[in-house]
Amino acid sequence: MNISQITFSPTGGTDKVAEIITKVWGMPVNKIDLSNAETDYPSLDLDKTDIAVIAVPSYGGRVPDLAAQRISNIHGKQTPCVIVCVYGNRAYEDTLIELNDIAQKSGFKVIAAISAIAEHSIMHQYAAGRPDTKDESELTGFAKKILDKINDNSGRSVTPQIPGNRPYKKSGGAGLVPKANTYCTGCGLCAKQCPAKAISTENLKTADSKKCISCMRCVVKCPQSARKVNGALVSAAALAIKKACSTRKDNELYI
Numbered sequence: 506m507n508i509s510q511i512t513f514s515p516t517g518g519t520d521k522v523a524e525i526i527t528k529v530w531g532m533p534v535n536k537i538d539l540s541n542a543e544t545d546y547p548s549l550d551l552d553k554t555d556i557a558v559i560a561v562p563s564y565g566g567r568v569p570d571l572a573a574q575r576i577s578n579i580h581g582k583q584t585p586c587v588i589v590c591v592y593g594n595r596a597y598e599d600t601l602i603e604l605n606d607i608a609q610k611s612g613f614k615v616i617a618a619i620s621a622i623a624e625h626s627i628m629h630q631y632a633a634g635r636p637d638t639k640d641e642s643e644l645t646g647f648a649k650k651i652l653d654k655i656n657d658n659s660g661r662s663v664t665p666q667i668p669g670n671r672p673y674k675k676s677g678g679a680g681l682v683p684k685a686n687t688y689c690t691g692c693g694l695c696a697k698q699c700p701a702k703a704i705s706t707e708n709l710k711t712a713d714s715k716k717c718i719s720c721m722r723c724v725v726k727c728p729q730s731a732r733k734v735n736g737a738l739v740s741a742a743a744l745a746i747k748k749a750c751s752t753r754k755d756n757e758l759y760i
């Protein structure tokens with residue numbers, strides 16, 4: 506049995522959660538990075554004997570479009586799959602049910618679903634430092650329960666009840682496009698790493714606002730910390746969600 510860890514994790518929080526889960530299973534892990542714009546996704550075929558973990562962040566309570574497109578291009582063969590949605594302590598709304606539908610359409614059989622919390626990648630004061638040790642122990646417990654289900658052939662056929670609504674809530678971009686300041690040395694790493702190919706090598710200072718998905722990957726990857734989003738806009742957005750983020754949310758397992 507091989508584990509395919511399929512993640513869209515522009516700033517690393519989703520990867521941290523996926524890794525806590527797959528580490529528990531102690532099997533070889535094949536990592537598929539959905540942030541990579543160069544991968545030939547339609548050439549990726551998974552087998553029935555594999556186990557997939559498909560993990561995405563919640564963007565506005567939905568699966569990021571780019572992740573949805575790339576997962577839709579991968580082929581499962583009724584491959585058992587654990588879906589994971591990671592969010593920044595506001596809400597994940599229809600992300601998990603949408604991910605369930607996308608995974609099923611691509612030939613995966615969803616056997617469990619997890620919602621988990623990681624530091625907000627734009628407003629870092631929310632869920633700061635998560636996943637923390639408490640999260641790690643909860644997620645480890647979830648992973649053990651899932652492994653029991655995987656090892657129990659009759660149990661595998663039980664379908665989890667996943668929260669969310671259809672039709673899904675309307676999706677919308679955050680509209681925060683990072684720009685480079687004078688510390689930019691023109692190394693081009695941001696353009697290389699951008700999941701949406703929104704940064705042209707001819708003009709590294711700014712990103713194409715039509716293509717940029719506000720994922721903040723260029724901000725975290727820049728070796729000079731030269732890329733920033735408008736601070737006033739971030740503060741206003743943080744104020745708007747302050748109440749919704751004020752209490753610590755729990756990780757959840759649907760099995």
Ligand SMILES: Cc1cc2nc3c(=O)[nH]c(=O)nc-3n(C[C@H](O)[C@H](O)[C@H](O)COP(=O)(O)O)c2cc1C
Nearest residue numbers: 514515516517518519562565566593595596625626
């Ligand atoms: C464009 C965008 C939209 C987001 N929308 C939400 C949201 O609706 N609810 C929430 O709780 N967190 C939201 N977040 C926070 C992310 O879901 C969270 O930080 C996640 O861990 C980011 O994943 P990553 O670190 O793998 O990139 C959003 C982040 C971004 C960049």
